[in-house]
Amino acid sequence: MPGIRSNILSMAGYTPGEQPRDGEYIKLNTNESPYPPSPRVFDAIREALTNNRLRKYPEPMGDTFRQAAAKVLGVSPDQVLIGNGSDDILTILTRTFVPEGGLIASPTPSYILYRTLAELQGARFQTVPFTTDWQLPDPWPVAIADLTFIANPNSPSGTVIDPASIFRLSSRIGTPFVLDEAYADFAESNGLVNVGEGNVVITRTLSKSYALAGIRFGFAVGPEPLIREMLKVKDSYNCDVLSLAAATAAIQDQEYLRETRRKILATRTRLSASLTELGFAVTPSQANFIWARRNDRPMKPMYEALKTRKILIRYMNYPDYGDGLRVSVGSDDEIDVFLIELRKILNV
């Protein structure tokens, strides 16, 4: 077809997890929170509906949010970049640092969007297999990448890379090094300490731990010289009045975040134990999902049988690695139903 870039025409496009409009499903497939966002979020949105704010453009840089986030995270507001979901941030990173024909590197198996972002940019994509215990190989076998994406905690594994090796690798690489920390609020460590004068940018989302997948809000924290260039690439008004209000209220309620985290981690422990008992190999998770595998029977039919029973989980199959089931940590009631139905399917 004339006029369409060949890299776009040849690509399949990224397929996000299923989002059925039928509210009867138990959704354990896209790592949404089973709990509502902080009550302060609703107050902030209702307040933003007053004073003619809908008809006026939002703050282009989201300065109110930047200040709130900087205070919570102990960084400078100028180190923070707002995004329409962390997908927007990942797109901005790619467009700022990767030319057509450039190279993006990432460990595998990991978030498959990174490959899509490389394809969209007309760039090459090099994957590096994780070691068997989900760490990075040393030495890192990529010559010079324009951009390196490390999901940490990783999906689908839920694992975290040893902080010392993150520090070593990022210093050695020199080019922009992204820690995609969508799930960091559920982990025991994060990469914020690595953000300084160097090349490390971390990305966060409010979709998971803050229960705001519906409002699309993410942000980056990075060295000011890199954030300054990324600001040129973002759309002028990439976040709207209501999502900015919601995100600011959410990040200011750290007490609520801690309580949500506590509940999800308790349920995660129970879910992992139950799946282990049912014969799955469960990878110890530092995220709000678990990764379960088994060799004695095929897993895709389990995903399908669960779907028939109105329970959605994620069946993943990676080249050169194999398949498994990724199950979001739902509420205790949701996980109870999931386990009951899974036991029926497994006949145990």
Added chain:
Amino acid sequence: MPGIRSNILSMAGYTPGEQPRDGEYIKLNTNESPYPPSPRVFDAIREALTNNRLRKYPEPMGDTFRQAAAKVLGVSPDQVLIGNGSDDILTILTRTFVPEGGLIASPTPSYILYRTLAELQGARFQTVPFTTDWQLPDPWPVAIADLTFIANPNSPSGTVIDPASIFRLSSRIGTPFVLDEAYADFAESNGLVNVGEGNVVITRTLSKSYALAGIRFGFAVGPEPLIREMLKVKDSYNCDVLSLAAATAAIQDQEYLRETRRKILATRTRLSASLTELGFAVTPSQANFIWARRNDRPMKPMYEALKTRKILIRYMNYPDYGDGLRVSVGSDDEIDVFLIELRKILNV
């Protein structure tokens, strides 16, 4: 600086119109609506705050909005693409159709974001001066552009191109031809009839006529084969639950749109007449702003003096064309204050 694309590093970045947080300004600088959005918008947002919708991902394609828009516009839902503001749509168009080193063409003076989009993509940008009566030169002096942007109505002029010449040019060009119709709801004609099997894509925004600049919502209408490719480029969830609810409610209230339009057009007539009387050359406008020029005294000091008096308008200065004042059509009260202060500044 290592790691940053040279096209990004060398560019200045787009500067949007001023958005003072001080609510005391009369804002006539960014073509926002002086009237609130439809009351149905507020109902829809409040309804979307229930049923756990904030914590779940939105509809990836915005199917509910697509169906509503298709019905209003008389097209198929598959011809509609949703965007996080029409800036998002313009970015998607660039990334789908323009390779690095490619060419974007656009008449001048026009929306300066088009040049920024070319710079971001590492593409060339060729401008073609409008004729003195704001029409397109025939023949069109661009060899082969990967993408052509025509703001119609145009900013800053508020003028519309003769529909027959749009049709002629778009057929002759063959490559994707974008009519940026941000202001079409205020005009006497639009390009919807040109959208068929060919190469014409129109873009619309809810920021202006629907008074929803704060929620960031725009859309494209185009041939299905082009929309299908653009879908690969957009972020999976580029519009959020609340903006989708707001946009759907807004576009379904055509009665309210007509009433808002009627009021704005009446004020536009009065504003144009008053500025003409004050000695400005006012271009007949089909948008929600007017473009006023004069040779007998400098205009930048007028902009500055108005700003001191807490009235923001836009001073524009284009290479090879000259300068002028762009004034958004505010409410009658706002325009009264603007004219009173302008008369004081002009000493008449």
